[in-house]
Amino acid sequence: MKKSFEVRLHGRGGQGGVTCAKILAAVYAHLGHSVQTFGDYASERSGAPVRAYTRVGNEPITNRNKVYEPDEVLVLDDSLLGADTLDGLVDGGALLVNSPLSIEVFDQKYSTSTAPFTTGVIDATAIARKHGIGTRSVVIVNTTIAGAYARIHDVPLEALKQTYTDLGLISNFPAALEAYESVEYRGPVDGAHVEKHMATQVTLPEVEQIIDHVSSSGTGLATGSWSSQKPSYVENLAPCNAWCPAGNDVVGFIGALETSEQAAAEILGQSTPLAAVCGRVCPAPCMEACNRAEYDGAVNIRGLERWIADTIPVAVKKVARVSNAKRIAIIGGGPAGLAAAYEIAKAGHAASIYEGEKELGGVLRTGIPVYRLARPALDQEIENILALGVEAHCDEFLTANRMAEIEAEYDAVIIASGLQKLRGLEVDGAQLAGIEQGIQYLHRVNLPEDGKSPVESAAIQGHVVVLGGGNTAMDCARSALRAGANKVTVAYRRSFDEMPAIKEEIEEAGREGIVFAMLRQPVGFSGTDNLSGVVLAEVDLGEPDDSGRRRPITSTRTAVMDCDAVLLALGQTEDYGLLPEGWELPWGSERRVTAGNRGEILVFGAGDIATGEGTVTHAIGSGRRAAGLALAALSAVDVNDVPLDETHIFQRPDRTTAIPVTDIRLDHFARAQADTEQTIDPMQAVKNFNQVNNGLRSKQELHRCFSCGHCTECDTCLVYCPEGIIRRLTDEGTPYEVDYSYCKGCGICVEECPRSAMEMSS
Numbered sequence: 001m002k003k004s005f006e007v008r009l010h011g012r013g014g015q016g017g018v019t020c021a022k023i024l025a026a027v028y029a030h031l032g033h034s035v036q037t038f039g040d041y042a043s044e045r046s047g048a049p050v051r052a053y054t055r056v057g058n059e060p061i062t063n064r065n066k067v068y069e070p071d072e073v074l075v076l077d078d079s080l081l082g083a084d085t086l087d088g089l090v091d092g093g094a095l096l097v098n099s100p101l102s103i104e105v106f107d108q109k110y111s112t113s114t115a116p117f118t119t120g121v122i123d124a125t126a127i128a129r130k131h132g133i134g135t136r137s138v139v140i141v142n143t144t145i146a147g148a149y150a151r152i153h154d155v156p157l158e159a160l161k162q163t164y165t166d167l168g169l170i171s172n173f174p175a176a177l178e179a180y181e182s183v184e185y186r187g188p189v190d191g192a193h194v195e196k197h198m199a200t201q202v203t204l205p206e207v208e209q210i211i212d213h214v215s216s217s218g219t220g221l222a223t224g225s226w227s228s229q230k231p232s233y234v235e236n237l238a239p240c241n242a243w244c245p246a247g248n249d250v251v252g253f254i255g256a257l258e259t260s261e262q263a264a265a266e267i268l269g270q271s272t273p274l275a276a277v278c279g280r281v282c283p284a285p286c287m288e289a290c291n292r293a294e295y296d297g298a299v300n301i302r303g304l305e306r307w308i309a310d311t312i313p314v315a316v317k318k319v320a321r322v323s324n325a326k327r328i329a330i331i332g333g334g335p336a337g338l339a340a341a342y343e344i345a346k347a348g349h350a351a352s353i354y355e356g357e358k359e360l361g362g363v364l365r366t367g368i369p370v371y372r373l374a375r376p377a378l379d380q381e382i383e384n385i386l387a388l389g390v391e392a393h394c395d396e397f398l399t400a401n402r403m404a405e406i407e408a409e410y411d412a413v414i415i416a417s418g419l420q421k422l423r424g425l426e427v428d429g430a431q432l433a434g435i436e437q438g439i440q441y442l443h444r445v446n447l448p449e450d451g452k453s454p455v456e457s458a459a460i461q462g463h464v465v466v467l468g469g470g471n472t473a474m475d476c477a478r479s480a481l482r483a484g485a486n487k488v489t490v491a492y493r494r495s496f497d498e499m500p501a502i503k504e505e506i507e508e509a510g511r512e513g514i515v516f517a518m519l520r521q522p523v524g525f526s527g528t529d530n531l532s533g534v535v536l537a538e539v540d541l542g543e544p545d546d547s548g549r550r551r552p553i554t555s556t557r558t559a560v561m562d563c564d565a566v567l568l569a570l571g572q573t574e575d576y577g578l579l580p581e582g583w584e585l586p587w588g589s590e591r592r593v594t595a596g597n598r599g600e601i602l603v604f605g606a607g608d609i610a611t612g613e614g615t616v617t618h619a620i621g622s623g624r625r626a627a628g629l630a631l632a633a634l635s636a637v638d639v640n641d642v643p644l645d646e647t648h649i650f651q652r653p654d655r656t657t658a659i660p661v662t663d664i665r666l667d668h669f670a671r672a673q674a675d676t677e678q679t680i681d682p683m684q685a686v687k688n689f690n691q692v693n694n695g696l697r698s699k700q701e702l703h704r705c706f707s708c709g710h711c712t713e714c715d716t717c718l719v720y721c722p723e724g725i726i727r728r729l730t731d732e733g734t735p736y737e738v739d740y741s742y743c744k745g746c747g748i749c750v751e752e753c754p755r756s757a758m759e760m761s762s
């Protein structure tokens, strides 16, 4: 190392230049040298040019002057590169610049290839941003560029690492290491023979005129060149959008609802034909993910979706068939099949649904009781789908032979037949009279025989025990209470936390008087011909299983619970009986069926039979995806004659990119309680099968939405910009314009944006 040398740093207020000078001093101190370091900025604002200095020697340093003839110059922002930046740099010295430009571009721009000093270039801003150093508005580059400095000046990495540890900066060391490894640099060109006055030899960037005599706006000081980063308006993923399994643009439809129900319905209709259904029965994962949840309660998204769909039908109206329309058969008229048919019809192709029951709807009609899903709402949405030209062939349960015929008849097939095989219990007494599958019981409730009411059709007496913890269990329990049972107990082998049923359903069941026996596993039934009780064993919870829920371990501690009827709600599995021989339907996604020697055929799975995700909304998303895959495989074209490829298919968004609540400026939002729906008193509700939840009273709930990641034109950026250089535009789609010739890149607008709809970039 040289006996003594001086370093000068050029940066902007906020970039950490003075700290960078201190880091260099600390490294050399660690190596046993005398050091001195100081900055010469005082009250400059963020973005203003600042300098800092470091002296290193083997003897005590007594010189207190600023550095005028530096051996090394570090430039933390290439927009600062000008005549005075290189002033006094000695021959044989070194220049290191933070810039996204490559060293070749530097040569052309600044003639550094003929300079008598070493030149190094590193994009420290990009590296620091990648490593998350700084805030989302201001990237701090000091600890990163110090890594590049160490490489050029042969500073041992161990010394640098120890210094970062001592200064509490070790979390930034990976960025320094990346800069160390990726810095581009080149030694001086014949430095001994080159004149020392670099200002005459280096082609420097043009210096902008400081006083603008022409413009009368603002201060006239064009300070935009101070800026190392610029703000811009962006659209980020809102958590509600990321979590809606159907792919609804939640932030979009809530924003549009401010204008009108019609505008909101048009947005919903792009992704779903079943918004009135989902507005009633969706478990609403969007609300669990809502950024408002932790603040003062999630936005009632499901309630707003229902408000819109109950006011205006969301499905698109008539769509003309494309000239080369494809014909696609859909097996199953439940939510997955209906969504697939809608997607196909929307793209101008022909969809035909095959349904075993007398009417379309699948589990929506056979499984969900009318007090949760009023049939007029379901019927209306199905009618809107059929109005697009979708054909329905009902009342025919298919066989494998018939399936093969359909496959030959159509261009493609989507199998969305749900989970048809019912799980039973192989324990003593399982054959006793009085034990019934919950799904069959709900069928009786929902599709009463001619002339019977649901109460008559589903009549049940005494103490009814429902075994299971999912939505079918809740529907059975609440229906039994309405159909004559004087007591209903739900016995479940895990705890409340692990119950898969929708939380609100469990709560409503509790309010209606359902009793819960948790951590109980049925191990037998008592009775002679008729059931008289269920034998329940206590359950201990073990380690989490594959589903993340704690594994139930059945104990030998048992007791008999007297009862008059048992409804089994233990789940369903896929029934592949309708598939022709040799067909294999892949599990876990909507992929194509393989058919023996024929290989992959144009048959796709959708909904529970393909993914087993188990909710109406997941089934809608799955149906959409299967329809898109089928159309893409057929190289179909949409109504605008744009070829459909896989990029047009509804994909699950990358949830990791959703805006977290920590990026929302909560102080901009007043706390307000969520608006809840009007519900019937539980004691009255259990007397009949009338709809329990009657929806929101108004749409005022929309005002609680933060609009995460989406600009609402709230003017906060405009108000907070200290330079006053953001102005409103009247053009559609671009509400604001930043005058970059005056923007110092301070990042205040980005920091203050309440909803994270702005970002800084180089």
Ligand code: SF4
Binding pocket: 243, 244, 245, 246, 247, 248, 250, 278, 279, 282, 283, 284, 285, 286, 287, 301, 302, 305, 617
């Ligand atoms: S369908 Fe369900 S998850 Fe999607 S927006 Fe509606 S309530 Fe939320």
Ligand code: SF4
Binding pocket: 238, 239, 240, 241, 250, 251, 289, 290, 291, 292, 299, 301, 704, 705, 706, 707, 708
């Ligand atoms: S606050 Fe609004 S935009 Fe943000 S997650 Fe909740 S519903 Fe979505």
Ligand code: SF4
Binding pocket: 230, 231, 720, 721, 722, 723, 724, 725, 726, 738, 742, 743, 744, 745, 746, 747, 748, 749, 750
């Ligand atoms: S607040 Fe104003 S000066 Fe600061 S970055 Fe935003 S637009 Fe530029």
